[in-house]
Amino acid sequence: xxxxxxxxxxxxxxxxxxxxxxxxxxxxxxxxxxxxxxxxxxxxxxxxxxxxxxxxxxxxxxxxxxxxxxxxxxxxxxxxxxxxxxxxxxxxxxxxxxxxxxxxxxxxxxxxxxxxxxxxxxxxxxxxxxxxxxxxxxxxxxxxxxxxxxxxxxxxxxxxxxxxxxxxxxxxxxxxxxxxxxxxxxxxxxxxxxxxxxxxxxxxxxxxxxxxxxxxxxxxxxxxxxxxxxxxxxxxxxxxxxxxxxxxxxxxxxxxxxxxxxxxxxxxxxxxxxxxxxxx
Amino acid sequence: xxxxxxxxxxxxxxxxxxxxxxxxxxxxxxxxxxxxxxxxxxxxxxxxxxxxxxxxxxxxxxxxxxxxxxxxxxxxxxxxxxxxxxxxxxxxxxxxxxxxxxxxxxxxxxxxxxxxxxxxxxxxxxxxxxxxxxxxxxxxxxxxxxxxxxxxxxxxxxxxxxxxxxxxxxxxxxxxxxxxxxxxxxxxxxxxxxxxxxxxxxxxxxxxxxxxxxxxxxxxxxxxxxxxxxxxxxxxxxxxxxxxxxxxxxxxxxxxxxxxxxxxxxxxxxxxxxxxxxxx
Numbered sequence: 001x002x003x004x005x006x007x008x009x010x011x012x013x014x015x016x017x018x019x020x021x022x023x024x025x026x027x028x029x030x031x032x033x034x035x036x037x038x039x040x041x042x043x044x045x046x047x048x049x050x051x052x053x054x055x056x057x058x059x060x061x062x063x064x065x066x067x068x069x070x071x072x073x074x075x076x077x078x079x080x081x082x083x084x085x086x087x088x089x090x091x092x093x094x095x096x097x098x099x100x101x102x103x104x105x106x107x108x109x110x111x112x113x114x115x116x117x118x119x120x121x122x123x124x125x126x127x128x129x130x131x132x133x134x135x136x137x138x139x140x141x142x143x144x145x146x147x148x149x150x151x152x153x154x155x156x157x158x159x160x161x162x163x164x165x166x167x168x169x170x171x172x173x174x175x176x177x178x179x180x181x182x183x184x185x186x187x188x189x190x191x192x193x194x195x196x197x198x199x200x201x202x203x204x205x206x207x208x209x210x211x212x213x214x215x216x217x218x219x220x221x222x223x224x225x226x227x228x229x230x231x232x233x234x235x236x237x238x239x240x241x242x243x244x245x246x247x248x249x250x251x252x253x254x255x256x257x258x259x260x261x262x263x264x265x266x267x268x269x270x271x272x273x274x275x276x277x278x279x280x
Numbered sequence: 281x282x283x284x285x286x287x288x289x290x291x292x293x294x295x296x297x298x299x300x301x302x303x304x305x306x307x308x309x310x311x312x313x314x315x316x317x318x319x320x321x322x323x324x325x326x327x328x329x330x331x332x333x334x335x336x337x338x339x340x341x342x343x344x345x346x347x348x349x350x351x352x353x354x355x356x357x358x359x360x361x362x363x364x365x366x367x368x369x370x371x372x373x374x375x376x377x378x379x380x381x382x383x384x385x386x387x388x389x390x391x392x393x394x395x396x397x398x399x400x401x402x403x404x405x406x407x408x409x410x411x412x413x414x415x416x417x418x419x420x421x422x423x424x425x426x427x428x429x430x431x432x433x434x435x436x437x438x439x440x441x442x443x444x445x446x447x448x449x450x451x452x453x454x455x456x457x458x459x460x461x462x463x464x465x466x467x468x469x470x471x472x473x474x475x476x477x478x479x480x481x482x483x484x485x486x487x488x489x490x491x492x493x494x495x496x497x498x499x500x501x502x503x504x505x506x507x508x509x510x511x512x513x514x515x516x517x518x519x520x521x522x523x524x525x526x527x528x529x530x531x532x533x534x535x536x537x538x539x540x541x542x543x544x545x546x547x548x549x550x551x552x553x554x555x556x557x558x559x560x
Contacts, residue, residue, distance in 0.1 A: 118489055118490075138488050138489050140489065167485070167488055167489065169485070173485075177485060177489055178489070180475075180476050180479065181476070181489050181490045181494040182494060184472065184475065185472065185494050185497040185498075187530070187533050188468050188472055188497065188530070189497060189552070190533065190548060190549055190552035191526060191529040191530045191532075191533060191552075192464065192465065192468055192526060192529075193551075193552040193553075193554075193555040194529045194532075194548065194551055194552050195460075195464065195522060195525045195526045195529050196460050196461070196555070197551065197552070197554060197555065198525060198529070199460065199521075199522065199525050205447070205449070205453075205457060208418050208447055209398055209418050209420065209447065209457055209458070209461050210398075210461045210559060214461040214462060214465050214559075215559060216496040216497070216499060216500075217465040217468065217469060217496070217497055217500065218465075218555055218559060219496060220496075220497065221552040221553070221555050221556075222553060222555060222556040223549075223553075224549075224553070225545075225546045225549040225550055225553070228549060229542055229545055229546050229549065232537060232545060233540075233542055233545075236537055236540070239537060240534065240537050240538065241479075242475060242479065243530065243533065243534050243537070244534070245475045245478060245479050246471060246472060246475045246530070247527060247530055247531070247534070249471040249472075249474045249475050249478070250467070250468070250471045250523065250526070250527055250530070251527070252471075252474075253467050253470065253471060253523065254520065254523050254524070254527070257512060257516055257519060257520050257523070258520065260513075260516070262509055262513055265505075265509055265512060265513075266505045266509050268470060268474065269470055269503075269504075269505040269508060269509065270505055271473075271474055271477065272469070272470035272471075272473040272474050272477070272501040273473075273501070273502060273503075273504070273505070274473075274477055275473040275476070275477065275498055275501050275502060276501075276502040279490060279494075279495060279498060
C-alpha cells in the first residue's frame with residue numbers, strides 16, 4: 001500500500017514506522033510545512049519521499065491527516081474534493097465533532113473515516129516517533145455510518161496492524177469522553193506547572209527534590225499549544241463542564257482542610273481510591 | 281549492621297532490600313501491627329525476624345521509623361527515651377515540622393536524623409517493596425544541626441548505599457517544598473479521580489479509552505488515606521496555600537475558555553511549557 005502522511009510529527013511518524021514494520025506499507029509520502037521535520041523523517045526512515053500535498057493525494061491509496069485539529073478541519077474538505085473511490089482518508093485528531101460536521105454533506109464523505117488512536121506523549125515531531133506506541137491501546141472510529149464499508153475495512157486493517165482495538169461511537173460521545181480522560185488531564189497539568197512556577201522561586205531546590213509523583217503529574221504540561229489550543233477550542237463546552245466539576249472537587253479538599261474535617265478528607269480520598277478498581 | 285524497620289511497608293521494605301543488597305546490613309528486625317505484612321516481609325527476604333518494638337530497639341544499631349507521619353510523631357519520643365549513644369534513629373516521613381518539634385527538647389534528640397527519601401508509588405505494603413526504588417533520587421535531611429555528627433554520618437552512609445544524593449534544609453523549608461512537588465500532586469489526582477467518578481457514568485467506555493496521559497495523572501489517586509490524611513493534616517497551612525494558588529490557576533484556564541480568549545489560553549500554556557526547561 002502507498003500511504004501519505006500529512007503532518008510528519010509524533011503521531012503521523014509513529015503510524016508510518018509501525019505500518020512499515022508490519023510490511024503492509026511499501027511507500028510513504030510525507031507532506032509537511034516544516035522542512036526540518038521532513039528531513040528528520042527521511043533520515044529516520046519514516047517516509048520515503050517528501051512531496052507536495054497535490055502529489056501525495058494523487059498517488060496515495062490511504063491518506064492520514066496528522067495535523068492540529070483546526071488545520072485538519074480546514075484541510076479535510078479540500079482533500080475529499082480530490083478523493084477517488086480507491087482512496088481512504090483518515091484523521092487522528094483528539095476532537096471529532098468539528099471535523100465530522102465540516103464534511104457531513106460533502107459528496108465524498110464516505111471516503112473519510114474519523115479515527116482517533118488513543119496515544120500520545122508530551123513530545124512532538126518525527127524525532128519522537130516510535131513504532132511501538134500504539135500497541136494494546138484503544139482507537140476510536142466515530143460516526144462509522146457515514147463512511148463507506150471498504151473505507152471502514154481499511155481503517156480496521158490499519159488499527160489491527162497498529163496493535164489497537166477499535167471502539168465505535170458518535171462524535172458527540174467521543175468528545176465528551178475525551179474531555180474527561182485526556183483534555184482535563186492536560187489542563188490540570190498546565191495549571192499545576194503554573195502554580196509551581198508562580199509560587200516557588202527556589203527552582204533549583206524544588207527540581208532537585210521533584211519525585212516521581214510530581215514528574216508524572218506535570219509531564220503533560222510540556223505539551224505544545226499548537227496542538228492543544230485548537231483541541232480546547234473545538235471541545236470548549238465539554239472541557240468547561242469537566243473543568244467546573246474539577247474545581248468543585250478541589251474546593252471540597254480545600255474545605256475539608258480549612259475546617260480541619262479529617263473524616264471528610266478521608267472520605268474524599270477513599271472515594272478517589274475507587275479509581276484503583278477501574279484503572280489498572 | 282543490625283537494623284530495625286518499624287513499619288514494614290513500601291518504604292521500610294524497600295530500604296531493607298536495598299541495604300541488604302549492598303551488604304551493609306546483616307540482620308533486619310521487622311516490627312509491624314500487621315501480621316500479614318510481617319509474613320510477606322519474611323517470605324520476600326526483607327526482614328530476618330519479626331519481633332516486638334522493645335526487642336528491636338534493644339538490639340538494632342539503626343532504627344527506621346517507616347510509619348504514617350502522625351504515628352511517627354507520636355512514637356519517636358518513646359523510641360528516643362531508650363536510645364543509646366551507639367544507636368541512630370531515622371524517620372522517612374513526608375512532613376518534618378511536626379516530628380522535629382515533638383522531639384526538639386528531648387535529651388536524646390541528637391540520636392535522631394530527620395530523613396526524607398524522595399520516592400514513593402501509589403502502592404503500599406511490603407509486597408510492593410523493591411530494592412531499586414531510590415537510586416538517583418534526592419533524600420533530604422532536616423535540621424541537621426540538631427543531630428549528632430556520628431548519627432549524620434550514619435544517615436549519609438545509608439543515603440549513599442541507597443544511591444541517593446543528600447540535600448540539607450530546615451524542616452520549615454522542607455514542608456513548604458514538599459507541598460509543591462508532592463502533596464499538591466496527590467490532591468489534584470484525587471480530585472481528578474473524583475471528577476471522573478462523579479460525572480462519567482459510562483465507566484466501561486471511559487476506561488477502555490483511558491490513554492497514557494490519564495493514567496499518569498490519576499495514578500496517585502490510588503494512594504491510601506492512612507498515609508495521606510496525616511500528611512495533609514501536618515502540612516495543612518502549606519498545602520492550603522498551594523491549593524488556593526492552584527485553584528486560581530485553573531480559574532484562569534476557565535476564564536480563557538469562557539471568554540474564548542485563545543491568545544490568553546496560549547499564553548497560559550506557553551508559560552506552563554517552561555517546566556520543560558526545568559524538569560527533565
